[in-house]
Amino acid sequence: QVQLVESGGGLVQPGGSLRLSCAASGSFFSIADMGWYRQAPGKERELVATITRGASTNYADSVKGRFTISRDNAKNTVVLQMNTLRPEDTAVYYCNCRAVLATPWGATTNAYWGQGTQVTISS
Numbered sequence: 001q002v003q004l005v006e007s008g009g010g011l012v013q014p015g016g017s018l019r020l021s022c023a024a025s026g027s028f029f030s031i032a033d034m035g036w037y038r039q040a041p042g043k044e045r046e047l048v049a050t051i052t053r054g055a056s057t058n059y060a061d062s063v064k065g066r067f068t069i070s071r072d073n074a075k076n077t078v079v080l081q082m083n084t085l086r087p088e089d090t091a092v093y094y095c096n097c098r099a100v101l102a103t104p105w106g107a108t109t110n111a112y113w114g115q116g117t118q119v120t121i122s123s
Contacts, residue, residue: 002026002099002112009093009117016121017083022095022114024076029107032098034071034078038091038119045094049080062088085121092116 008020024031035050049069050058057069066085071078078095095114100107 002028004095004097004112004114006095006114006117009119011120011122012085013123014085014087014121016085018085018119020080020093020117022078024097028099029102030100031076032100032109034097036080036093037096038093040091051078087121089119090121091119093119
């Protein structure tokens with residue numbers, strides 16, 4: 001199994017910055033895609049940014065140019081640098097990954113979620 005532990009959320013004023021980190025641990029062969037999603041009150045969970053093992057990235061239009069996702073494959077970590085934050089960025093942010101697991105029947109891929117970290121943008 002895979003555990004994802006997030007850190008770095010908090011309260012910041014509009015225009016400020018935050019850095020979210022997520023570390024994957026457990027029993028797996030490798031970590032494929034990693035990403036961040038968020039869920040605001042009363043809304044569905046939405047994609048924020050994803051990054052492949054080869055460092056190809058994908059961003060939601062609402063965060064392009066403000067957020068940057070990066071990862072360290074050796075440490076199985078992913079970081080979301082969030083700049084020029086807006087009140088509408090307020091949400092619980094969840095780390096996600098697809099892990100490749102070795103089984104007696106071959107390799108399989110499962111998705112895992114972190115517990116979430118609160119990000120609040122307010123003056």
